[in-house]
Amino acid sequence: MKTDANPSQQVIDNALKLLAIVVLLAWCFAILRPFIMLIAWGAIIATALYPVALMIAGKTRLSEGKASSLLSLIGVILLLIPLVALSTGIYTSASELFTGLQDGTLVFPKPKPNIQELPVIGDKLYAMMTLAATNLEGAFAKYGDELRQLSSSAASVVGSLAGGLLQFIIATIIAGAFMNHAAACKTGLMRLVDRMTQGAGQSLVELSTATVRGVVQGVIGVAAIQSVLAAIGLVVAGVPAAGIWALGVLLIAIVQLPPILALLPAIIYLFSVGTTTTATLFLVWCILVSGSDAVLKPMLLSRGSHVPTLVILLGALGGMAMSGIIGLFVGSVVLSLGYQLLSSWLSHNSTEESQ
Template identity: 50%
Template sequence: MNHQVKEQHQLLTGAAVEAAVKIGALFILISWCFQIVRPFLVLIMWGGIIAVALFPVVKGLADRMGWKLGHASTLMTLLVLALLLVPSILFSGALITETHELVTELKDGSLVIPPPSEAVARLPLVGDDLHQLWQKFATNLEGALVSYGPQLKDALASLASSLGGVGVGILQFVVSVIIAGVFMSNAESAGRLFHGIALRMAGPQGESFTSLSVATIRSVTQGVIGVALIQSLLSGIGMGLAGVPATGLWMLLVLIVAIVQLPPILVLAPVMIYLFSVQTTTVAVVFMVWGILVSASDAVLKPMLMGRGVDIPMLVILIGAIGGMLLSGIIGLFVGAVALALGYKLFSAWLAREGLAEQGAAQPQPEPQPESEN
């Protein structure tokens, strides 16, 4: 009897050791694979988000033109890359040229800054200080540069760092667009893969969660990126009509500020101050009103564009987008919104299940009927 128990113990010990070795080897393999893929995770996530957002357009184009899905995906990828790279190259060339000219004028002493008008001094809160600072640079540029040299050096260093970050971001976005094109070209196989993962992770609810994730990404795209593009375009129209130089640069700044969920008035306010100093009062006032309306337009546009086709309150999606952006940058706009939407859906299902359970417990049970006498 003891011999049998000892053999069983040895068998169980051997099985446990074998299972531990297999689990350890599997864990090492998964960890190794994760470390290899980790540098590309952000690019793959961006590619998936872009593919989800653009796929309806690609599918509609393929159906309308009678093309294969791969051809429509390739055309859309090239168009997006052109829209991204052409303005970036033009902006970079203009920035290099303007910087070179500015440095040359500073060395030659030929740089002239026009004096501020009295309208600048009448601006609330910052008018007097801004007028005095502007006057110093207009009358004694060399002395002002010596006085404010450290502040200008820090500001230029921050600007250069920001421009470098923007360049890296554009390069990452280019790679992500190419990955999105691959996803869209293989939409059926990619859809089956993600659908299978969702079913494996969430069971029967996986399909509904997958649909919710796709709808949330498209909702955030419309409500955040779409509103930012509209505000940037409206701002550019106003600045172009008002004669503001470097309108394209200001439009880009408005787009970035609007995407990170800050009011565009932060960018448009310096433009308003500039127009009050160089344009007539009528033009400056009209642009100021236009800029305020553009900055406040998200209060009307977001309810119209965000949350369409999603059975989730717009406030939940907006909080998820803003919180995700604060936590993980621009990509957090989408990941945060999807995560909070899924969490809200799970919480609502749990509340509904608890409510049904309480309702069933509160209902009186039917009394047993007395047996009829034969």
């Protein structure tokens, strides 16, 4: 009887231990769930920027921890600038619009006749802009519902943008903490992967690091460069809300679509209210910015792992659908990492079978 009871007792004990571990892990996951995306983005930023922190430490004689903190602080400041500018710009623009409507001093420029040549929307857009330029009150009365819907959509986009910038700031602070403890994080990750893969921890961690840096440099880095170039052209051409259009370029480029798609409204605006020379030069600049990835991607993506465009596209769209703007960045990197690890595992199995 005792011999029969002991195995049963061991099964019950093991089941209770397993249940306790599962409950604890589920509880920890529920606590960390709101922060998972921020932690993931912070880890990605830390992986991409750690070589920069090492370079700063080497040139300034600072410790790696201080160099990492300095780099994180610079990132936070750079992110605070557009957040403050966005908040100030919204307040200023709203105040000027409200004051202009009250005083009757708000004036819309009269559109050029050639705007009617635009396909599908040309005639309607010209009629609406002409009415706004000649009879502002009549335009608000006629297009009130459309303007309210547009204002609601714009407020939603701006709110999402401000929230995204705030999340980026928090993720940058988390990245600084990761970089401060880079050696411990790498050692712990290698031990975990070693335990799961029977000794392949170092190779898989190195592959993951190369993939993350390659995607950040070759996809997000290229998109950021194109966004900055687009912003320069928008500011020089005098297009209103240049920051919004530049953000559109960044998002479109990460999704692996031509950035000129985000600049089409600005191009139409310049051709309708600006001089032909300015609009033409801006159009040429937009074409150059949109095509610059053909030069930039081979320069930056070649430093890391090559990932199919479809994988990056699906990761970006899926991440954005799941977690908004920050998911756009995290999704493309995480899915690319999963693709590279799966490819490595499949090729490793194929090698073992051939032997």
